[in-house]
Amino acid sequence: MLVLTSVLSSIVVGYFGYRSGTQALEDSTRSRLQDVLDERASRVSALINNVSGGVVLDSQGVGPESMADFSSAYNQLARGTVNPADTAALTRYYNDYYAPRLQENVGGEINAEAFIPTSPARTYLQARYTVKATTETDTSRPVSDVDDAGDGSAWSAANKKWNPYWRAVRDSLGLDDVMMIDTEGRIVYSADKGTDLGSDVDTGELRDGALESLWREALRSNNRDYVAISDYESYQPAFGRPRMFVASPIGTGGDATGVLVYEVSSNAITMLTTGSGRADKVTGLGETGESYIVGTDGLLRTNSRELLTDPKAFAEQMRDNGASEETLDKMLRMKLAVGLLSAGPDVSEVAKQGDTGVAEMTDYAGHQVLAAYEPLDVEGLDWSLVATIETEEALAPVQGFARNVLLATAAVILLVCAISILLARVFTRPVGRLMNGVRAVAGGDLGTQVDAGSRDEFGDLATAFNDLSSNLAAKQELVDAQQAENSRILRSLMPEAVADRYQHGETTISAEHQNASVVYTEIDGFDAFAGKRPAEESLAMLKELSAGFDAAAHRAGIEKVRSVGTGYIGSSGLIVQRVDHVRRVADFAVDVARMVERFNVTNGADLVLRAGVHTGDVRGGLVGQGDMVYNLWGEAVDLAYRVRTVDGEPGIYVTDEVKEQLASAYDFEQVGTIEESPVWRVVLS
Template identity: 45%
Template sequence: MSSSTSTSTSTSTDDETSSPARRRSPLRALFGRGSLDIQSTLLVMLLAVSFLAAIVIGSVGYVNGRDSLRAAAFDQVTSIRESRARDVERTLAGVQQAVVLDSRNDSALQASLDFNAGFAALDEQSIDPARQQAVTAYYEDTFVPRLDEATGSSTDPSLLEPTSPAQAYLQSLYTVPFDDDFDASLAFDAADDGSAWSQARSDHHDYFREMVDQLGYEDVLLLDLDGDVVYSAFSGVDLGTNVEDGPYSRTPLADVWATALESNTVDSSFTTDFEPYAPSLGVPTAWIASPVGSGADVSGVLAVQVPTETIDSVMTGDEGWADQGLGRTGEAYLAGPDETMRSTSRELIEHPDTFAADVVDHGTPTDVAQRQVATGSSVLLQPVATTAVEAALQGRTATTVNTDYLGHEVLAAYAPIDVEGLNWVVVAKVDTAEAFAPVDVFTRNLLLSTAAIIVVVSLLSLLLAQVFVRPVRRLQHAVNRVSGGEIGVEVPVKGHDEFSELGGAFNDMSRSLKVKQDLIDEQRRENDRLLRTLMPEAMAKRYKEGEETIAEDHTDVAVVYADVAGFDDFSRGMRSGERLALLDGLWRSFDEAAERLGVEKVRSSQQGYLASCGLTVPRIDNARRVVDFTLELEGILERFNATNSSRVALRAGIDTGQVTSGLVGRTSMVYDMWGDAVTLAHRVQDVSSQAGIYATERVVQKIGDGVPAVDSGTVTTQSGEQRVFRLERPAA
């Protein structure tokens, strides 16, 4: 054995140098936080879907509910309109039918004949000046002042005073004495004046009085064929007047009388619109008249005065607006072709103290408003030039939202009234604020319900999001633990859903990572062990830390280079495995001896064994230790020879001095030691052809006399001749 061969060791460090951040990056890409985490994203999705569904359902419900409630409001006022229209038509039709029946009644026919005859007889007589004076005084002092006060006008009494003897006579007996006390006049049967007219009143007045009381007429008149008012139930100033040429010739009474006679039939009635009637102190009056007689035999006309109260009672439902579905602001009223009311305003009836201000603010003249408050009636006074009235007067029937005569926005239903001889329209209205209040309540409740649903859905979404994300959180936590370097982490798996499958896959991955990490750790320990067998631990640590050039200078190191002489001859003919096993056994024994004696192995090969003392651990007795180690090697070989019947021997060279140790090479790192001491230790073993232990003079001087030394010659070095000694085993 004459040369040495270095043993190389290469180690992969991929697993040891890869950073935790790099190992975590794929997982962070899957579970890392962006702008929103999974729970927030899921929560936003649930809330978005819930909000969208709530908004869509709420919008659809709102539109349908609002339309339904608005339609219900329109249906309500339409129903009121239809109801009031039917009631008015039925009431007027009932009066018309009653007038027709009464005009054909034998009692009415006989009364007409008797009053006609009695009136004609009175008209033939002259009037007592005293009676005439009493009548004139009544007109001047009583009636005309009252008329002027009631109407706000100025009337010449002479225009209204009686012009015929019969009129003056009857008014002196039946009008003047009662001083406009119509109830007393109605209750009075007849004067005891012996006239045929008074006899007729005595015979027939009770019949007409019952008609007034039971049917609620303002007055009942009988007119003859000449236009004379031959009878009046209340015996007012129109008693005895002539409607053709008298002061009331241009009143609806004159018109209806002429129309009734011109009809030439007793089976029909004729109706007039309301107009102010002077005998009633300007109070609006409507007339319904029918010819009196049977067949073609007509003796006169029966005319009944229809009071505004009759119409008001129907239109106000006897002032039961709220009970009849009109709430706080609703009403139904009639209007005529002049766009004024034919019934009394609810506002005037319920709130007379604020009525005038309300209507004046909306354009009604102040004097008209005040007159309504004074009379308690809106008939022929209150303008109602609204969209609903105008449309109804044009014959249309519909509903609308517009501004009423009070200036309020109202929901109105309008239609014409079907009464022959009248051009009236009916309007049922209610303030939109009240009509659509259910819409507002519905909207508020819907918003509150939607808000409550949204709150509940938000809480449920938050809870569901947490429940949904909980397995992901556990998995994320486990992944973070793994990315932090912990192995063997597992998550609990329950159920059979996708999260459970993902958790199971993670557990499989974690177990696989643990197995691989265990293998890597085992490989790392093996690598460390191999490194420690190939180089000192300090050198191995520096190598693992990544140093590329590793070398150290040592000043006082004892070096031994040993070779087994005769091993080649001994092992010739052996199988390579057997030969290697024997050599490996020797080197292992050498290693054990070195470890026991504090000697550090540098390298070993088939050609030799290089060791040192004081290389990594400075020692004062390094030379002595190396010598003892070498002597121990001789003993090992002796035992080897005895065991294997061989004749191998030790050839060793020892020197001490300065050496350098380090790693040599890049692809195959080799720990080696070099320097003059190493070179000289290798050379001194060849100073003699005999096997043995040879040491330089420096070694002999250090070990002293404890080991016998025999001068064996010299070797030439750069510093000169070096003496070499052969060391002998001390005597036992």
Template identity: 40%
Template sequence: MVRLSGALARGSRLRSLGFQSKLLIMLLSVSIVSVVIAGAIGYVSGTTSLRNAEYQRLTQLRESRAREIKTFYTEVTDAASIVTHGTQTIAAANEFSKAFNELQTTPLPPGAQQAVANYYSTVFGPALAQRTGQPVDASLFEPTNNAAMYLQNAYTVAAQGNEQAAIKVVSAGDPSAWSAVNARYQPFFADLTQRFKFGDAMILDTQGNVVYTAYKGVDLGANVTNGPYSTTALAATYRKALQATSVDQTFISDFERYAPSYGRPTQWVLSPIGRDGSIAGVLALQLSLDSINDVMTGQGHWVDDGLGQSGETYLAGPDKLMRSVSRELLTDPKHYVEEVVADGTPEDIAQRQVAVKGSVLLQSVDKYAVNRALTGETGVTTSRDYIGPEALVAYSPLEIPGLDWVLVAKIDRSEALAPVTTFARNIALSTAAIVLVVSLLALLFSRILTRPIKSLGAAVRRVAGGELGVSVPVTAQDEIGELASAFNDMSASLQTKQLLIDEQRRENDELLATLMPEPVARRYRDGEENISTHYRDVSVIYIQLLGFDEFSRSMPSGESVAMLNSLVESFDGAAERHGVEQVRSMQDNGLLATCGLVVPRVDHASRTIAFAQELTEIMHRFNDQHGARLAIRAGIDSGPVTSGLVGQRSKIYALWGEAVDLANRVHSATKTPGVFVSDRVHEAVVGIYSFSDAGTLSGAEGNEPVWRLDVGTRQSV
């Protein structure tokens, strides 16, 4: 009962509202709902398009980086394969192996063993511990064979960890055969290492001995099949290279923390040394992490590469650790630590990355994109990555033989979709503005409808002022409604009469337009009587249609008129395209036209010739279609002319002057079809069109050449 009473009360209040209020509520409801729905549809459609465009751009960045990194590895493996096939490298492997074996039985210099032990305990061990952040028992890495002890005493200890000094040494000055071989080959391998920015270049014999290194580190003389380096990626990749089925094969290792490089992430490219299926050893090239980072960071030009302020591309391995450096680690280390720690990275690992300025084999990227890519999928998604807020991420496996890596391109969602946010804000503001305008219009309209008498009076005043088509809404069937209906009938009648007058005026204007140019017709309508205008430089063309009379005699008159009309329509279309104005039609199926008269044109001569050339083409098509043999003969001249209206009762638009006269005489110079031009026209366009001599015309100043246009030819300018 209470609900029924409330509904009746609301209904009573609604009925008690005035017509203005009801109309206002209806208009506002319909308008606001329509605007909101349209805005919502526009927002959804627009944001979806913008988001898809950003995904596509990120995918293109991912593919670009993938091509670059694959090209890098291809170039490195190709270089390794070329070097290992060279006579010099093969000879070096054989000679270093032989000299190394001789050192196994060569007595060590006095104090050599102690000098090597001191180097490991005072130089190598502390440096390795500092780099890795872990305590190191350096004695585990000391050489165990006589040759390694001999070489490290002569070269490694002497350099005291200075790699740049070590690579410049070609001989330790000792009498060993190994130093003599090193003196011959060190310049070549040092140049190879430094030119291609390798971390080191090694030669291993077929027993796993490192018989040569460019930088003479602590792995010089070591054996990778036993001892401290037997479990390294270098050793595993060496065994693959030694078992290669072809000396053309190359093998790439994944990154590892290699002790002789002081625990830095190290990657190797190995290739068998030899020729014709005979392996003399293995060449191991240590890749520079800086070179890989340069590719993945675009050498620090992230913004130029389209990655904005937050985007980056990085590599990840099957252990879900990074294989390239993080952008924010380089640009803002403090914020980087805060972000990765918040994501779950242990703080000591984060601080370690800052200390070594690298995230390879340290930063975990166990995220959705990496996991999907490791399963072989390629795609894009929106998710949180190892750093920063939610991001747009494009991922794919990286197809490099020997490496189970993936490549990820990412950019913060807020930055990538900033245009979407701006678009949404604009939609919201536009919707609000439209609602406001609609509300004001609805209020105004409702007030107007409540004042029918005032509206009718305003309408009467408008009609009295000369406005036509005025009508007022008939909102009632009372006397005011009848008055409004009568007013509307009167207004409609006046409008109909005015439309008839306007239509007659329009027909008159169209008729004038066919008889004279619009500027002349305007002056004529304004009442000017003596109308003439002088033009200094225009082109005039006389055209005569040849053969139509004979052609039309073989068909009914109606059909001949229709064909003539189609030709005229084609001519008119060509004239409009080239800016040519028809002056008048003449007897004998001819016409007179100009270019540059109504609309001044600097290229009026070229346009007129192009028009004549197109008319020739139109005639060719007409002849092919109807089996006719029609042609045109046209004469063209450029120069001063005068135009105007002549006659008293019957006005005729006429054109006279030197150019008109010469064009007519050029047109009449021959009875053969073609396009003929005066010498003035020929000189103006001689570099554009091709002409042939067509004789001369006699005039007051002597004979003047006439030129025939070679139709269909137009020279390059």
């Protein structure tokens, strides 16, 4: 009766609670999404309006005087001649720095020669500012805060006077650049000193673009308060990345002396729409949320979060949605979606109509999202701001609420049973913890600890178990450390492959090796040199030589047989078959000779190297009972040992067989014979 009453009561209360609760949660989610949208829209509108207001104020304030100084100075440079040294510096800059980065973004083949300045003023300015003061920013654009190139020109004097002010304007408004364009279309000043410094928007390389259009509009406006704004488009001096320009005339009507231009990157707007100050992190919209700007053409004006955070998944989604490979490749190269990525049919339609609302729709990646949208209050730009969050995440609180109602109902039904089960578990929990600990130790997880829990007998047993587990772990660490040390020592006494076989239980190891090479090296003079020094210093030098032997062996890829004092025996083609074993042992011997020379220079020593190399049949194996040593014997080993001293002088000596195989690699001179066969010494340069 209690269970039945509880079930009926829970169902009735849960039904009405579910109805009212889900509706309230849905309304709250939509309201929160709209609030985020309004806040982001306000930020974007404020930024663009601040930039617009700033360009008007500066064009009427310091603009006329600044324009006069730069225009006059630029005209002086324009009447000059091109310095061949400047052209050479710019040629290197455009070939080595500018063209590769532009090609990386836009793809295709870039002809750097087409961008190299030819006019005197542009060549002069870029050689002294763009090239000499170039660094890389997060957008890989050249940027210079140099106020004076120290060339004594009138332009540098004007830059020293005005550049700090315009740089402060650029930084305070978060701009990419501040430019001034004279009435002839020449960019007579740029705060960033990029490749657009000195360019011509009327007849030069920047014609037919947004910058030219704004320049003409501003000059024709005949209005001191006129502001012209361009939409984002690819800007070649920014390595093909999109830029927006805000311009205002300096002067009015027939008195206009030029145009002041503020350059805004897409990244600046993107960071506002994300709400986090970062282009790749969105705040206030959960795990799947995103806010972005869309133009009436349906293309994004800010970057895509998915493109920045997971380019591979983004590419797969775009291919599934039918995106062209050319456009996708460009987005992935630049990690930029501005002006390239379509917002999708649903979002594009509301942006085109300039609608406001909240609705479920499909976004650019094919996700089902809950989207809030509204047009931006920016004169001259037909943009809409969209804030989205995947429907599943947006409605997760509703689903969670329904789940909680069901769980609450079930909890009432099972309450009585749960109480009895919990009481039983209270008594068995300590035993369960101990059993889990025992299983962990049995599985190899030594050192496992369990919670003692209480101070009764179970607690004492848990404490004893923890002590046992800790002791086992400590002993295992000692065993592992000893095994590692034994393995290291063993590998220092014999080749690694032989050491592995010995560790696996083989005690009788021998083999015959055909066509292997052996090198005997010995450094003379160390005892006399080191005998005059303290034991610690002598030991350090001996370790340095030993380390040099091992490093040379590693570089040449030869196998160490053994080393004694300043002597070293190595082989190639013995354990690991190699077709170039002769060359390897010779390279090793030459490398050791260089090492000895460096040691002499560093330590003021006069050590010399004697080395012998021969190739042929070799036998090797473990020798000894208590102390196992790997040894080599055979004719090749004997000759390699004997040729070292055939001339009585230090050097690297090889038999005739070795010389024949190395004739093209080293120079040799004959120094004697052994068993009627010539012996050759390697001539070191």
